[in-house]
Amino acid sequence: MKKFAFFRAAAVLAACACALPAAGCSDKGVPAEDENYVDVFIFMGQSNMAGRGDAAEAVPCGEGHAYEFRAVSGSDGEGWLFPLAEPFGANENNDALSDGTNADGKKTGGMTSAFCEAYYQSAGVPVIGVSASVGGTAIAQWLPGTDYFNESKRRLDECVEYIEGKTDMSVRCINMVWCQGESDAGNSEYTVQLKSILEGLRSSFVEHCFIITPSEYDSPLTAALADSQIALCDEEEDFVLASLKFRNVPEVLRDDPHFYQGVYNVAGWDAGTHAAQFIQSGTKPQCSPFVAGEEKELAERFGITLSVTS
Numbered sequence: 001m002k003k004f005a006f007f008r009a010a011a012v013l014a015a016c017a018c019a020l021p022a023a024g025c026s027d028k029g030v031p032a033e034d035e036n037y038v039d040v041f042i043f044m045g046q047s048n049m050a051g052r053g054d055a056a057e058a059v060p061c062g063e064g065h066a067y068e069f070r071a072v073s074g075s076d077g078e079g080w081l082f083p084l085a086e087p088f089g090a091n092e093n094n095d096a097l098s099d100g101t102n103a104d105g106k107k108t109g110g111m112t113s114a115f116c117e118a119y120y121q122s123a124g125v126p127v128i129g130v131s132a133s134v135g136g137t138a139i140a141q142w143l144p145g146t147d148y149f150n151e152s153k154r155r156l157d158e159c160v161e162y163i164e165g166k167t168d169m170s171v172r173c174i175n176m177v178w179c180q181g182e183s184d185a186g187n188s189e190y191t192v193q194l195k196s197i198l199e200g201l202r203s204s205f206v207e208h209c210f211i212i213t214p215s216e217y218d219s220p221l222t223a224a225l226a227d228s229q230i231a232l233c234d235e236e237e238d239f240v241l242a243s244l245k246f247r248n249v250p251e252v253l254r255d256d257p258h259f260y261q262g263v264y265n266v267a268g269w270d271a272g273t274h275a276a277q278f279i280q281s282g283t284k285p286q287c288s289p290f291v292a293g294e295e296k297e298l299a300e301r302f303g304i305t306l307s308v309t310s
Helices: 003-014 112-123 147-166 190-200 220-235 261-281 294-302
Strands: 037-045 066-069 081-083 127-133 170-179 206-212 239-243
Touching: 037 112, 037 147, 066 112, 066 147, 112 127, 112 261, 127 147, 147 170, 147 190, 170 190, 170 261, 190 206, 190 220, 190 239, 206 220, 206 261, 220 239, 239 261, 261 294
Parallel strands: 037 127, 037 170, 066 127, 170 206, 206 239
Antiparallel strands: 066 081
16 A cells, blocks of 8 residues: 555544644655655745746756646646646646636746756656646735635645556655745734645645745845745744745846746756755755856756846
8 A cells, every 4th residue: 555545544544634744755865766756746826936937948857857747737638747847837727726828928937847857856756746826926815725725735635646546656755835925025924824834734745845935026025024934944844945046136137026037947946956955864955045147057057048147
C-alpha cells in the first residue's frame, strides 16, 4: 500500500478532523532511481506567482524533471500530467478560481519552471506542480472556507490521488509555495491569516510553506509586510523563506508591481534551490536580495536571450 493511501486510511479510521501529516523528506536524501519518487508543490498567490513575464524567455525544465497536473484542463482522454513549462497554469481557470486567459494578458510567463528545474538539479527528484494563483487577490480571499481555498485544496488532492492511484510514481512529500502580499500592505492580521491557510492544508498533507516575498515597489507598506513574512519564517518551523529576489531589483527590470522575465527566472531558481536544500537537510536557507546581472548569468547558462537586462 502506498504511503499516502495508508495515511488517508488511518485518518478515516481515527475519524479525526485533521489528517496525519505526510512523512517528511529531509531524512530520505537523494532517492535511488528505482524508487520513482516525486515531490508535489502547489503554487499559490497573486500576480507575481501567476507570472506576468514572457514565457519564451523562461528557464526550461529538462525532460522528466517536472510536470504540471492540470486539474481543470486535463482529462482522461488527453491526460492529466504534462511536461511543465511557462506559462504555467495558463489554462487552469474555472468558475471557482480563475486568473483569466492569455488573451487578457494573464499568466504570460513566471518563475515556476525555473523553480522546478533548480529543485530537480539540487534534489534529484521530479516536481509535480499544481497551479492556484490569481492576480490582484488579497489573502482574505485564500482563507479556509473560501472558494479559492476550497478549489486549491481540490486540485491538490486530485493531483495526489491521481499520482498514487494511476501512475507508477510515489509522492515523497507535499509542500506549498506562496508569493502574495502586494494587495495586503498594512494588513496587521496577515501572518495569522497565512498560518491559517497552511493549517487548513494539513489535511492535504502539506508540510511546509515556502515564501517568496512580494514586490515592494507598489506601496511603501509592502516592505513592512514582506518583513513580517521574513519574521514568520524565523519564528515558525514550517514556514521557510525561499527567496528575496524581488528586493533590490533595478528599475529597468521592473514593470511595477511586476517584473520582466529575467527577474522571474532568478527568483524561481533561487527559491527552488533553497526549497531543495531545506527538504534535503532540514536547515533553513540564507537568502539574499537581487543583484544586477544575475538575470544575464542565468540566461546565459540556458542559452536564453532576454529582451530586457540590467
